[in-house]
Amino acid sequence: MFFDRFDADGKSTGLRHLGNVDTFEINMTIEKSEKKNAMDGTKATYAEIVTGMNAEVTMTITEYVPENVALAVMGEASQFVQSAVPAFTDRAFGPAAGSVKLDVFYDLGYLNPTVTAIKQGSATLNADAYELRLESGLVRLRSEYTGAGAATAGGGALTWSGSAPAITATAGKQIVQGMTTGSLKGRLHYESAANQVQGPRVLVDVWICGLNPEGALGLITEDFGTFQLKGKIYADTSRPVSAQYFRVIYP
DSSP states (O other): OEEEEEEEESOOOOOEEEEEEEEEEEEEEEEEEEEOOOSSOOOOOOEEEEEEEEEEEEEEEOOOOOOHHHTTTOEEEEEBBOOOOEEEEEEEEEETTOOOSSSSSSESSSSEEEEEEEEETTOOOOOOHHHHTTTTHHHHHTTOSSTTTOOOOOOOOOEEEEEOOOOOGGGOOOOOOOOOOOOOOEEEEEEEOOTOSSSSOOOEEEEEEEEEEEEEOOOOOOOOOEEEEEEEEEEEESSSSSGGSEEEEEE
């Protein structure tokens, strides 16, 4: 399965492979109007006409690459960057004095920082008095440490000394910002597997569909993680009237 996510101007950005897609369905809805025989008690139908048609696509995605997750959270995927911060002393973090708690994590504001000291008020904490989760830039004041240089609940404000590294676009870290767009439109292209054993081999093109997440984005699960996308098929008015919605080709 491939998806060409249109940009803000509705222009193509190229078909990107979505990876393994467990299910792909096109669901048709037909609207009809019926003419009944009002002179017969059975109210039999004289005639029936189609007054409208709608089609929706539904997909179950299994590949949690950033671009796919961005579709699941109506967001954007981009490279994560962080500017380098040279060595500094006593930078404030956490709550105000008197509101400090033990055994919760406070954010230092940077990923992968180098921490040389943490203070509470004017007192430098013992290195055993706190736990660092450097990848996330978090610190926990440990209640289980009660020796010299221990942290105090409700005590003075917190500061830290150290530095933070640069994270450049070439480092490979990516970020997905959720709920940044109200519209996900693009083209879908599907190719049956070349070695498919059962069912017909087909090529499917949906020229314009608007996708929305359907249900939960499974991040913790005992089964294989999946998420669903669902969307309405729209007319591509740049194409002939007889070929504006989608096509199924038997290669």
